[in-house]
Amino acid sequence: MKKNLIVALSLLFSVGMWAQHTMTVNVSKPVAEIQPTMYGIFFEDINFGADGGLYAELVKNRSFEFSQALTGWTAFGNVKILSESPCFERNPHYARITEDGQLSRAGLDNEGFKGIGLKQDEEYRFSVYARALEDKPMKISVELVNSHGENRLVKEVTIEGKDWKKSTVVLKSPFTDAHSRLRIVLLTPGTIDIDHVSLFPVRTWKGRENGMRADLAQALYDLNPGVFRFPGGCIVEGTRLESRYQWKHTVGPVENRPLNINRWNYTFRHKFFPDYYQSYGLGFYEYFLLSEDIGAEPLPVLSCGLACQFEGNNAVPLDEMSPYVQDALDLIEFANGPVTSAWGKLRAEMGHPEPFHLKMIGVGNEQWGEVYPERLELFVKAIRAKYPDMKIVGSSGPGAGGKEFDYLWPEMKRIGVDLVDEHYYMTPDWFFANAARYDNYDWKGPKVFAGEYASHDHASGKANNFLSALSEAAFMTGLERNADVVHLATYAPLFAHTDAWQWNPDLIWFDNLKMMRTPNYYVQQMYGMNAGTHVLSLLMDGKPVAGQDQLYATAALEQSTGEVIVKIVNAAPHPAVTQLELAGLGKKKIVSGSQIYLESGDLKTINTLEQEQIVPRIRPLRVEDKRVELSLLPYSFTVYRLQIK
Numbered sequence: 001m002k003k004n005l006i007v008a009l010s011l012l013f014s015v016g017m018w019a020q021h022t023m024t025v026n027v028s029k030p031v032a033e034i035q036p037t038m039y040g041i042f043f044e045d046i047n048f049g050a051d052g053g054l055y056a057e058l059v060k061n062r063s064f065e066f067s068q069a070l071t072g073w074t075a076f077g078n079v080k081i082l083s084e085s086p087c088f089e090r091n092p093h094y095a096r097i098t099e100d101g102q103l104s105r106a107g108l109d110n111e112g113f114k115g116i117g118l119k120q121d122e123e124y125r126f127s128v129y130a131r132a133l134e135d136k137p138m139k140i141s142v143e144l145v146n147s148h149g150e151n152r153l154v155k156e157v158t159i160e161g162k163d164w165k166k167s168t169v170v171l172k173s174p175f176t177d178a179h180s181r182l183r184i185v186l187l188t189p190g191t192i193d194i195d196h197v198s199l200f201p202v203r204t205w206k207g208r209e210n211g212m213r214a215d216l217a218q219a220l221y222d223l224n225p226g227v228f229r230f231p232g233g234c235i236v237e238g239t240r241l242e243s244r245y246q247w248k249h250t251v252g253p254v255e256n257r258p259l260n261i262n263r264w265n266y267t268f269r270h271k272f273f274p275d276y277y278q279s280y281g282l283g284f285y286e287y288f289l290l291s292e293d294i295g296a297e298p299l300p301v302l303s304c305g306l307a308c309q310f311e312g313n314n315a316v317p318l319d320e321m322s323p324y325v326q327d328a329l330d331l332i333e334f335a336n337g338p339v340t341s342a343w344g345k346l347r348a349e350m351g352h353p354e355p356f357h358l359k360m361i362g363v364g365n366e367q368w369g370e371v372y373p374e375r376l377e378l379f380v381k382a383i384r385a386k387y388p389d390m391k392i393v394g395s396s397g398p399g400a401g402g403k404e405f406d407y408l409w410p411e412m413k414r415i416g417v418d419l420v421d422e423h424y425y426m427t428p429d430w431f432f433a434n435a436a437r438y439d440n441y442d443w444k445g446p447k448v449f450a451g452e453y454a455s456h457d458h459a460s461g462k463a464n465n466f467l468s469a470l471s472e473a474a475f476m477t478g479l480e481r482n483a484d485v486v487h488l489a490t491y492a493p494l495f496a497h498t499d500a501w502q503w504n505p506d507l508i509w510f511d512n513l514k515m516m517r518t519p520n521y522y523v524q525q526m527y528g529m530n531a532g533t534h535v536l537s538l539l540m541d542g543k544p545v546a547g548q549d550q551l552y553a554t555a556a557l558e559q560s561t562g563e564v565i566v567k568i569v570n571a572a573p574h575p576a577v578t579q580l581e582l583a584g585l586g587k588k589k590i591v592s593g594s595q596i597y598l599e600s601g602d603l604k605t606i607n608t609l610e611q612e613q614i615v616p617r618i619r620p621l622r623v624e625d626k627r628v629e630l631s632l633l634p635y636s637f638t639v640y641r642l643q644i645k
């Protein structure tokens with residue numbers, strides 16, 4: 001209340017001191033279409049974004065396949081890791097537990113991902129594949145242990161028979177604790193084998209058994225994303241070709257998807273996470289399903305036969321590229337093929353006989369040099385021959401400009417890809433200064449996919465502060481004004497676990513119980529929720545608004561409702577008054593309006609898990625016939641929606 005009063009008073013007394021502006025929006029002639037895919041999501045398993053994050057599995061190293069088979073586990077009593085006559089041939093290790101009937105106990109504790117987050121009264125589904133080596137029923141206890149070491153819930157499960165069998169039990173947690181453990185104790189004297197030990201919240205996103213953490217998936221849905229790019233990032237490439245992302249390893253029964261080390265395990269020496277692996281429980285089928293659930297177009301990206309070029313020159317010889325190209329063709333069949341096709345059949349068996357309607361595919365991530373186009377061309381030829389309507393995304397390298405970028409763009413045009421992926425992790429100043437980056441791009445060439453971007457405020461340790469968010473909002477006015485050139489844009493990275501991150505800033509932070517939407521998230525959301533369908537011309541003194549007096553603006557029409565949507569950033573530390581006039585209305589007029597805004601007097605403000613200080617707020621908006629007076633708050637991003645009738 002007090003803050004509002006100060007803002008109002010400062011507006012009243014100071015507005016006269018600052019220049020007044022008039023912005024004119026021409027509503028009669030839309031300038032370009034805004035693609036429904038315009039604002040989207042980039043997902044990579046970095047910062048424990050998948051295992052330990054979005055993927056709701058709570059047990060780490062559930063298959064005993066990490067290079068140290070007991071990572072994540074504390075074994076007590078007689079426990080051995082074996083692989084003879086395994087349950088799953090591609091994940092062959094399992095644990096053998098022997099209870100000798102003496103006083104000490106035999107079993108295993110799992111520590112989860114920096115602890116297991118349990119919520120009081122929530123249900124969790126425990127499952128295990130097990131066999132008994134005895135001719136009698138063998139009992140195990142499954143226990144939820146809190147961070148003080150007390151087992152507060154114990155359920156018994158009976159293991160019977162010498163063949164591997166799955167057992168399941170649902171546990172209702174009697175406590176809330178972010179750092180709980182799961183304990184399994186063999187109660188009956190004798191020996192059993194166990195594998196693929198799993199604990200999932202029953203309440204996942206959409207209630208799916210191998211599903212997503214509900215709050216995190218909901219946060220994605222709430223962005224109203226148009227596109228969902230997966231599975232990365234550098235993770236696509238691998239530090240060596242052997243560790244690249246192979247989508248075929250990520251489909252079929254989850255238990256038999258071969259584990260891969262996560263490159264973010266060891267990439268940064270100062271942020272070493274030896275317990276970071278990819279279980280692929282969140283694999284390509286789940287990515288497609290999630291795209292569908294959140295209403296976004298799927299955009300898978302595949303290895304182009306080059307491992308991460310930052311790490312060396314590990315390239316597939318050109319005459320050995322056919323399995324890589326085949327992977328791309330097979331992926332399209334997996335997503336769209338009839339159930340009678342080999343890969344379409346697998347999709348159907350996994351539960352989705354209908355196609356996923358894949359329309360775009362990316363080949364390569366941050367590649368450079370001649371080695372890239374010569375490999376990409378092989379994919380383009382093969383995909384065009386079989387799937388002429390498929391849109392292909394190429395790369396312009398790791399930077400926003402420079403030698404590699406300047407070499408690759410003409411190459412992308414020559415090869416004829418549909419979209420070119422650009423990446424920029426730059427300073428807030430760069431983002432403000434580049435709001436007009438796309439004003440002079442060639443709109444006849446391939447379209448732009450701003451595939452990875454984030455404003456890095458180095459002075460604040462690259463925090464997700466309001467400065468970074470505001471600079472992104474300003475920059476994005478330029479994406480939208482140039483929607484004839486820019487078809488997709490995705491902030492990166494998406495998720496970070498507060499106790500296990502390698503890279504910042506990130507859009508959404510979480511721990512084992514809570515999550516936090518950053519100011520940057522809300523900028524994305526305000527764009528995603530208010531994208532509009534067509535760009536309208538918005539001029540101030542005859543020019544697009546791209547930094548004059550620290551103002552940035554764009555206007556769009558939402559054809560389905562007839563609303564005009566205006567987005568304005570005031571990056572100045574003082575308020576501004578802007579007359580917004582709508583030209584070309586004919587007999588129509590503005591009948592109502594609304595405004596939603598983000599603001600902060602302190603550019604260093606961040607949100608935390610405990611408190612989100614920067615959140616969208618609404619204020620009433622007084623409209624007149626064909627004009628509106630806008631009072632822009634200092635350091636603010638506002639979206640206005642004007643209903644025309």
Ligand code: AHR
Pocket residue numbers: 044046232233234235365366398452492493503
């Ligand atoms: O988003 C994090 C990393 O940044 C991505 O994996 C990579 O593509 C880029 O260098």
